[in-house]
Amino acid sequence: EVQLLESGGGLVQPGGSLRLSCAASGFTFTNYAMTWVRQAPGKGLEWVSAIDLSGGYTFYADSAKDRFIISRDNSKNTLYLQMNSLRAEDTAVYYCAKDRGGDDYAWSWGQGTLVTVSS
Amino acid sequence: NFMLTQPHSVSESPGKTVTISCTRSSGSIASTYVQWYQQRPGSSPTTVIYNSNHRPSGVPDRFSASIDSSSNSASLTISGLKTDDEADYYCQSYDGTNRVFGGGTKLTVL
Numbered sequence: 001e002v003q004l005l006e007s008g009g010g011l012v013q014p015g016g017s018l019r020l021s022c023a024a025s026g027f028t029f030t031n032y033a034m035t036w037v038r039q040a041p042g043k044g045l046e047w048v049s050a051i052d053l054s055g056g057y058t059f060y061a062d063s064a065k066d067r068f069i070i071s072r073d074n075s076k077n078t079l080y081l082q083m084n085s086l087r088a089e090d091t092a093v094y095y096c097a098k099d100r101g102g103d104d105y106a107w108s109w110g111q112g113t114l115v116t117v118s119s
Numbered sequence: 120n121f122m123l124t125q126p127h128s129v130s131e132s133p134g135k136t137v138t139i140s141c142t143r144s145s146g147s148i149a150s151t152y153v154q155w156y157q158q159r160p161g162s163s164p165t166t167v168i169y170n171s172n173h174r175p176s177g178v179p180d181r182f183s184a185s186i187d188s189s190s191n192s193a194s195l196t197i198s199g200l201k202t203d204d205e206a207d208y209y210c211q212s213y214d215g216t217n218r219v220f221g222g223g224t225k226l227t228v229l
Contacts, residue, residue, distance in 0.1 A: 035218060045156070045164065045209050047218040059216040095163055099218075105152045106169040107211075 002026040002108040004096045009113030022079040022096030029077040032101035036081050038092035086117045121145045123221035130227040135200050139224045141210030142192040149186050151213045153193040159206045202228050
């Protein structure tokens with residue numbers, strides 16, 4: 001069974017930084033791209049960033065470019081999201097997701113971690 | 120870049136059938152796979168359709184999906200509606216290396 005366990009969320013002041021982690025199990029981590037998706041309170045899903053199988057290629061939504069850094073440690077089956085220069089509008093639940101692998105586009109989702117940016 | 124547009128809300132009675140559309144603004148809807156996610160209140164999303172028309176194990180065959188190139192849209196159909204189907208539903212596809220979500224549709228079963 002696929003399990004994705006996010007951690008690292010919390011309350012941070014505007015301009016601050018936070019690092020999210022996502023521990024993956026139940027599948028071959030190195031066979032899948034991984035993604036971060038966020039959901040602001042009462043709003044829809046917004047894709048944030050994705051990373052390829054090896055970690056050599058990273059992709060960002062415009063809202064995350066130049067502020068967020070996605071990475072993965074395949075030896076630890078763990079995905080990360082380093083978030084810098086945080087703004088109030090970054091307040092959201094952040095979900096880690098197993099993205100596509102080969103022709104398998106069946107995403108799996110974690111339970112999410114709440115990030116609140118407020119003074 | 121393209122957008123995926125969904126109706127904001129739909130409602131239907133238990134036992135009936137409902138269809139939720141997802142229209143792609145530019146480019147062909149058939150050019151990349153479409154996924155559908157269900158999100159019940161207070162829960163994380165789960166996949167109900169992947170690769171445009173495949174169901175993960177555990178998703179009942181009451182859930183089906185299709186692609187209509189003439190309207191450039193994807194559709195999720197839920198038959199035999201149950202109150203447990205009440206949730207938000209999101210379509211998702213790929214724009215090159217970017218992932219694109221529809222705005223979500225709130226399904227009310229009453």
